[in-house]
Amino acid sequence: MGSFQALRGTRDVLAPEISYWQWVEQVARQQFAQAAYQELRTPIFEETALFARGIGEATDVVGKEMYTFPDRKNRSLTLRPENTAGVVRAYIQNKLAAQGGVQRLWYTGPMFRYERPQGGRQRQFHQLGAEVIGSKDPRADAEVIAIATDLLKQLGLTTLTMDLNSVGDASDRQAYRQALVDFLTPYKDDLDADSQDRLTRNPLRILDSKDKRTQEIIVDAPSILDHLSPESQSFFDRVQQLLTDQDISFTLNPRLVRGLDYYTHTAFEIQSSDLGAQATVCGGGRYDGLVEQLGGPATPAVGWAMGLERLMILLQKLHAPPSSPMDFYVVSRGDGAEAQALKIAQALRRQGFATELDLSGSAFGKQFKRADRSGAVACLVLGDSEAESNTVQLKWLQSGEQITVNQSTLLEDAASLRQQVTQARSTHSG
RNA sequence: GCGAGCGUGGCCAAGUGGUUAAGGCAGUGGAUUGUGAUUCCACCAUUCGCGGGUUCAAGUCCCGUCGUUCGCCCCA
Incomplete structure (x- = not known):
């Protein structure tokens, strides 16, 4: 052949499609400005340890999906697989906490995960994300979710659905984890192989197994919502109330567990039925322990990320490309x-x-x-x-x-x- | 990482072992060397993603490889 082609899982975005990207960026920029969110741009690669510690050693993302390489001085670097860890690192390093109050931040850019490419899933993909750092107010959760739903609505996406859950605080999770393991252990041999493996490593992930037999077993499993402390429960009630007050509809899904370890309390996913297996357009939640975990002061936070390629798939199905005609x-x-x-x-x-x-x-x-x-x-x-x-x-x-x-x-x-x-x-x- | 399908010009494609590889759209030049439509003419794949094999004969069968699609997995 002799000619070059874009690497597997990467692609060029050309003329008609690019106008959707520009439109989304423009709408997002405006929305965030109106809500007092500041854009920040962080590096595309970071120390590997940042992601390992932030996202969690046991997660699939860290365990088998990162683009990790030694640089010329043999330091281990990683192309960012997501941006919350990087934003938190920037928050700590730039002493944003010292400015007091709440930091409202947003970003967009490429992320990298070594996965098998599929519709709506690439190795280099793009996210748009928002983070609110420094508030433990349930209104922060509700605000950040409202911004996501408003943005999607403004883009004309009106048939999306949202799943909502609370995974409680660290001790709630600990207790629930134990209850779940106790419940599942007798069925161990009936679980699919991945789930058996997770029983010790990361039992909560078993909840969203798609294996038929595993699902049958899980139907009767204990619910995280029955294991929330009174404080966690009332926090979650408040978040739900605030969303309902804004006419944001959602479905309670006690089996919604996010794949990154840093989530606490609120967890949510916005999905589309038009995306096949990669249905999630936007996902996020609260991560109260992450700032401290990464060496900063104990600081509560909430945020989300949207998958832009998935968004573009939906927009292209919905409307003709936004055009800017010549005069x-x-x-x-x-x-x-x-x-x-x-x-x-x-x-x-x-x-x-x-x-x-x-x-x-x-x-x-x-x-x-x-x-x-x-x-x-x-x-x-x-x-x-x-x-x-x-x-x-x-x-x-x-x-x-x-x-x-x-x-x-x-x-x-x-x-x-x-x-x-x-x-x-x-x-x-x- | 696992399983299955697909890969013919810029795009959409016909073709199912016997050939000179249909057709449509787009493009370029011309009929029309100063005015948009229609029409007409010409040009536009020594070759079927790439490499190897089987055969007298391969776009068509086999193997490998690359890419892609769908599912698993993962997540945005």
Whole structure:
């Protein structure tokens, strides 16, 4: 072959699809700004130990999905598989706690996990995430969830469902873990192989096994919700109440267990039925122990992350790509005219008009055909005679009306030109 | 990491061992060397993801490999 191709599980995002990405970023940026969240950008690779300690040694992500490599000084580095650990590291390192109060943060960027690629799952994928660090108020949970649901709604995704659970605090979990192990041990031989393995390592994960027989057994298993301390229970009740007050609907799912060890109390997932096996679009929850776990002061926190590739799959099914149509298409022929055409195109752009310049030098007929297809509202035509008289033909493509304008006066009244463009466009679409 | 399916030009494809590899869309040039439609003409795969094998003969069968899709797994 001899040519290169993007590595397995990575891909290029090109023209029509990219506009969905830009749209999502724009909507998110605006929403976060309105809610007083600051964007932060953290490095794409970090010390391996950050993830191992933050996410948990026993998790699948750390155990078998990380891109880990030695650098030239033989330090173990890892391409971030998620960004909460990195954000918390940044919070600690930059002493954001010292600023007092609550830190509201958001980010977007690539993440890396070595998994078998599948629809909605790549090795390099992108997340958009929000973290609220420094508040133990259940309103923080409700706010951060509301921002996620509002964002999705604003993107037109209205058929998503949310599962909600509480995994309690560390001691609730400890007690529940024991109860679960006690319950499952007699059935050990009937569990699927993965679940048997998890019985000692990470028993809570057995709850979302998809194995039929395991599921039958789990039906009667004790529920985490029966093992919450009174404090955890009332916290969870409050979160639910706050969500209901905002008309955010959810389904209580006591078997929802998140795969990363740092979660405490609130856990939630937003899912779509249009994504096959990779149904989760957004997932998150509270992680009150993580800041301390990573060497900072004991600090409560909540957050979530959205999978952008999955979001794009849904958006592409839902609507046509958001387009940004051209205002002008500049057609020219002949040396003098072509040079003037470039100058005019740049002048229009400086005034804020979206302007495409035809560089083909082909016959006017061909250029007009392209002008038509470009979606531009108007066409500017320069040939030898225009070049000589320093004029330009302004042709409105919808009506076919064409007038001669002096090049120097074309942009004299940009506001009125803008108005004409807007009007021509609205009669076109109306 | 495991299982199954698929891989023909930029896109959608026909083709199921006997050939010169259909067709459509898009693109480029021309009929029309200064005006968008339609129409017409021409060009656009020495080759069927890649490598090897079987056969007189392979896009078609076999093996390997790469990619991709679906499920498991995992999670966003």
